[in-house]
Amino acid sequence: MAERLSLEYKVVLLGEGCVGKTSIFLRYTEDKFSEKHDVTLQAAFRTKKLTLSGKRVSLHIWDTAGQEKFHAIAPIYYRDSRGAILVYDITDANSFDRVKIWVKELRRMCGSDLVLAIVGNKTDMERDRHVQEQNAIEYAGQVGAKHFHCSAKLNKGIEELFLDLTRRLISSQGESNYNARSPTRPQPSLDIVDDTPEEKRNSCC
Numbered sequence: 001m002a003e004r005l006s007l008e009y010k011v012v013l014l015g016e017g018c019v020g021k022t023s024i025f026l027r028y029t030e031d032k033f034s035e036k037h038d039v040t041l042q043a044a045f046r047t048k049k050l051t052l053s054g055k056r057v058s059l060h061i062w063d064t065a066g067q068e069k070f071h072a073i074a075p076i077y078y079r080d081s082r083g084a085i086l087v088y089d090i091t092d093a094n095s096f097d098r099v100k101i102w103v104k105e106l107r108r109m110c111g112s113d114l115v116l117a118i119v120g121n122k123t124d125m126e127r128d129r130h131v132q133e134q135n136a137i138e139y140a141g142q143v144g145a146k147h148f149h150c151s152a153k154l155n156k157g158i159e160e161l162f163l164d165l166t167r168r169l170i171s172s173q174g175e176s177n178y179n180a181r182s183p184t185r186p187q188p189s190l191d192i193v194d195d196t197p198e199e200k201r202n203s204c205c
């Protein structure tokens with residue numbers, strides 16, 4: 001019997017530095033969490049395979065650098081993405097403002113077909129919340145995104161976030177043409193910095 005085809009989607013994580021993009025990425029792909037902030041330089045890439053409603057899906061997930069100095073290279077990573085996860089830290093209002101800037105840029109550069117999730121991370125620090133939950137949810141609705149809360153630290157809300165995003169990717173665009181023959185597939189030689197903590201990351205925040 002012929003092997004079932006896998007649906008393939010490129011998804012990018014964006015957001016200010018230190019909001020927890022790498023932590024969400026590593027929690028979802030490896031079920032790991034570190035208290036240390038290792039600054040992402042450029043980006044890292046991993047594929048997560050899952051089965052949803054009988055469909056095999058490969059999510060090609062890009063974790064990008066949040067520091068301002070890396071903003072100029074972000075288009076390399078969000079270009080050709082079918083979905084974007086915009087992360088803010090619920091204890092940091094500036095990081096939510098940054099999400100709004102990303103939304104504008106993504107809508108301008110990628111159009112309205114891009115499936116968006118806006119994610120308030122670090123819900124284990126609810127006492128220090130500086131972003132009003134209701135505002136964030138309403139804002140997400142206004143820009144055609146879905147809002148989620150999660151804690152990479154406690155592994156809460158991560159699975160739900162990616163499952164919902166995958167569901168929306170499938171229903172909004174059907175089978176992707178993002179396959180091995182696609183010229184848009186990220187090439188392994190393209191700025192991938194992965195699994196090399198000493199070289200790619202410095203501690204901060």
Ligand SMILES: Nc1nc2c(ncn2[C@@H]2O[C@H](COP(=O)(O)OP(=O)(O)OP(=O)(O)O)[C@@H](O)[C@H]2O)c(=O)[nH]1
Binds near residue numbers: 041121
């Ligand atoms: N309390 C708490 N801390 C978290 C959570 N997620 C991440 N952190 C911490 O926040 C800091 C930054 O996390 P990272 O995942 O490295 O942040 P980032 O957004 O990838 O940062 P850049 O690489 O600079 O863009 C680290 O010290 C993490 O341990 C969370 O859910 N709760």
